Amino acid sequence: MDIRPDYANVKKGDELVKVDPDEVQIGDIIVIKAGEKIPLDGKVIEGSSMIDTSALTGESVPREVEVGSDILSGCININGVITAEVTKEFGESTVSKILDLVENASSKKSNSEQFITKFARYYTPVVVIIAVFLAIIPPLVIDGATFSDWIYRALAFLVVSCPCALVISIPLSFFGGIGGASKKGVLVKGSNYLEALAETEIVVFDKTGTLTKGVFNVQEIHPEGVSKEELLELTAHAESYSNHPISLSLKRAYSKEIDNGRISDVEEISGHGVIATVDGKKVMAGNIKLMKMMDIPYFKGELIGTIVHVAVNNKYIGYIVIADEVKEDSAQAIKELKAANIKQTVMLTGDNKSIGSKVAKELGLDKVYAELLPADKVEKLEEIFLQKSKKGKLAFVGDGINDAPVLARADIGIAMGGLGSDAAIEAADVVIMTDEPSKIATTMKISKKTLKIAHQNIVFAIGIKIIVLILSAFGITTMWAAIFADVGVTIIAVLNAFRALNVKNL
Template sequence: MDASSIIRKELILGGLNCAHCAEVINEKVSKLEGVESSNLNFINKKLVLNIQEGVNEEEIIEKAIKIINDTEPGLDIEIVSNSKVIKRELILGGLNCAHCAEVINEKVSKLEEIDSSNLNFINKKLTVNIRKSFDEKETINKIVGIVNATEPGLDIQIKNENGNVKKSEVKEEKNDINKKDIIKLVIGSLVYIFGIYQIATGFESKLADAMFIIAYVIVGGEVLLKALKNAIRGQVFDENFLMSIATIGALAIGELPEAVGVMLFYQLGEFLQGIAVGKSRRSITSLMKIRPDYANLKEGSELKVVSPEEVKIGDVIVVKPGEKVPLDGVVIDGYSMVDTSALTGESVLREVSKGESVLSGFINKNALLTIEVTKGFEESTVSKILDLVENASSKKSKTENFITKFSKYYTPAVVIGAVLVAVVPPIIIPGATFSEWLYRGLVFLVVSCPCALVLSIPLSFFSGIGFASKNGILIKGSNYLEALRNVDTVVFDKTGTLTKGVFNVTKVNAVGISEEKLLEYAAFAEANSNHPIAKSILSYYDKKVDLDKITSYEEIAAYGIKINYNNELILAGNEKLMKKENIFYSKAKEVGTVVYIAVNQIYRGYIVISDEVKEDSKKAIKNLKLLGIKDVVMLTGDNEKVATAIAKELGVDKVYSNLLPNEKVDKLEKIYEGKSEKEKVIFVGDGINDAPVLARADIGIAMGGLGSDAAIEAADVVLMTDEPSKISKAIEIANKTNKIVWQNIIFALAVKAIVLILGAGGVATMWEAIFADVGVALIAVLNAMRAMR
């Protein structure tokens, strides 16, 4: 069904704390007639309904609310009105000026029609949220006007609500080499060399001067034209204007060779910088080449090649050897090996067969796979990952925000300095000539553009985020990448994080009844639970459970379960449940998670379930300590005996056991006591039960479990392979990226400061100044690209 023919509705389910109930609600609502698809996000308690157009919308919502109330009574249900903003994306083809990008974004964000905007210079994408109270078409026209006024000649493509480009006649930029620019540079250089030859051989004449003027017009004509147009529009402090004033000033005082040389090397530097930025863009894009181009939709006995956006949930697609899996789904026929490296960074191939889940972005290697689609393209793993990486630039680091503010004041300050250097000394210093000090002022103008910083800093962070994603680490913003370098303490949840979360029954201890009967009571008690422990008991019981025999069911958070089965009251849970219900019991001596069983208030024994530690958990903690992490802490709801044994095995510094979810937050608050703002705390959890702690920590890291929706929603960083050792890799990438960022900042500012001081003292010429501008920018960009390796 076409996306435009679907009505999206959102319901907030306040007070929803039962993950199993959330699954039941979502399953029932998704089966309602007229509902195309539904998604209940347990973390933010949001139920999203995609309703088919033409169906009674209010009736569907009423039915959904009834299902919610029947499944989990007493929830505070709020129907969210349609979003107050319209999200639109504009692709600015040909945008190569980082400073111009900053100016465009600032002007657009100040429009009253715009709720927020973000211009990602790396992928040339301007994302705007337009307030619904304003006309969308008029607002887009205003934005286009700002773009054209700031940087004329860009190829602007506007995406509609379906993600399709409205203005598609624009050809995709295949490379960053413009033949016209090369021709201008070559001709200009030859004419300039001829002029220099004239001077070198002693033939200084009007011909040599004419050669320099011709070379200047050829090389700098475009710069002069842009400067004039921008000045008319009020853009005085842009690079074109400053370079034009500086070189025209040099021509005016008779420094013809230098003026032409500066303009020539400025243009050459800009040309090389464009190639370097283009290469970095392509390198980052290649890291994320996971977007599928098409899907083989199976219709009867025929295959139809369609766009992945056209495929609906429940459709059957075929993936041939060598093709990307276009959408998330379940294999219904076939056996093959798949390459998951694009999502996980793991080079080892994975086997998939009938009944197993596959994710979009996997590459099928050697056999035909028939897949039933379980998620639409917008909700698919590949779509979410691309969205996270592409929009990571909207969450700017403190360093980026500082550079943005700094660049606003730097250029005007240096220009004012240039005017003072040119005007004041000739007035107050006896014998000082105006032409000499004007030349020194012109040196200031050449150095006054902050492009090296404005361009290289975001590029460094974006490269780091792109490289992390290639390694199966999704970092949601450069602010989190920056914070990762200052980590002082790492706090782990136990189950599903340091351990596999795969529980096995290791002991059945019955009191007064047979082991088989004890298992039967436990299985019926846990039959409606989705918890891993419940699943392990049911798996061990290995018999059919008749749910009709259960007449009542109550899940007591952090205690256990109470049911009525065959007119008997059964309690299954931890020690707290036994104490709460005043049941005399014998404490288990075994290490593991213990489920105590009572029938009709009489203790009947316990079942021990053990969890297995992940293979790389010990390595993960060792690597963190080698990186200088001071404290590694483990929080768990498990009993003290189990927690202490695992902590000792892994080398964890501190362990807190028997914790309820809210108590985990309290423990995290205590960990923060006495820490400075720079000492950051990471919390690592499974992204489902640990949402409050993930939200409270400076950096919340979730085990993504290859596409866990809840994990992706809850955390700041998602590990796509469930390997805790990836945390140290994320910190290493953060350290390297931040090191590169500060190398560029210190290098750029130091060179500019030195040239400004030497220029004011008459030592530095325009040759040094042009290096401090485009030369430094080029070096900074090349250095930023190291974050991708």
């Protein structure tokens, strides 16, 4: 609900009127001031600004908009004032669609009834009826048969048939599995999700904040005619007055204290970069547009990431590459999932194709779909659903508000809980509190181990009970054997279920 806009500034003549976004019509002119949420989808007709699209795309670097650019509701206007013409009513806008997707996606989930629930539904009445027949019919039909003997047999039969071993040990196996997962920093919201993890065939990932850290840092420094240290020092000082994520990453990389006495005449050109005087030198740091505007020849090779080109006194001195960092264990996570027989690993991202492809190649993912909005992600997920088998499950791993609809739609939604948004954690079925993707494979191992223990208990309990039930019906066993088949089997099954808590070597 955080992304839902509270109001829209509608321009009526020379006045601005605050109205509910629901009341705004297509074609109305709205004004979005710095710091405000964009209330409806529209097209910019006046002004330029940087907008924070992270709520929709998950990408941390703001996007520049100018006259003619499309803007989407749910984004935040960072610095300039923009005037836009509304192109969609609130009910059809991007933010409204996201909220609707979250509300309705979970209704598409199919919750398979567990075996024990089905089994108990028929098992209990059947054994009670058999016990009644066993007590009454043989003495009436068989010569020499006594009621006392057959009632004893029927009671022994009833004691054996008590489903305690199943009713206690099976849920306990799953609780053990959930407890074991929580020891590893993974919260599973129900035994049905733990069970589903063992049947996962396809794992779909978001990129930013899931496979990558979601924090933009300086990755490469390429100087021309100066040292790396000097290039970074001049750029960090020139950018020191800006709170733009790119500027912050440059200051982080410089890591020393900025001396403001060395800086003067700072001019921030929206959508281009910064021009400042540092130590009496005119430093220009920004994108290609700034270099073109100042008519400075720059490096034109194909680069992946956000590039800051730098010139001093109109002479080009190099460029700095700023990009999102891949998490340390992301490659290991993909490797482990493939070793666990996951048929397909896919990445869905709102980032551009070149960055998406680079990350996918680096991590060894099977497929990548880039430049997707939240609604596109759900659409793409529906396509991927068709590629799994009938019994197979699809898991989606994400962390942002924009991932909430997809997390809710997937068979198993896995959220990064450490830095993930509340919306993602709420929509997910499994939450990884440590933000480590490698924990997905670990949780799948826990899931398979838990299912194995549950199946052992089912086979053991039912097997022993059937044998002793038959022997009780024929009067071969005593009440002691019946008690062992009930209480004894329950204790053994419960002790076996405790093994699910042991996750040390997984």
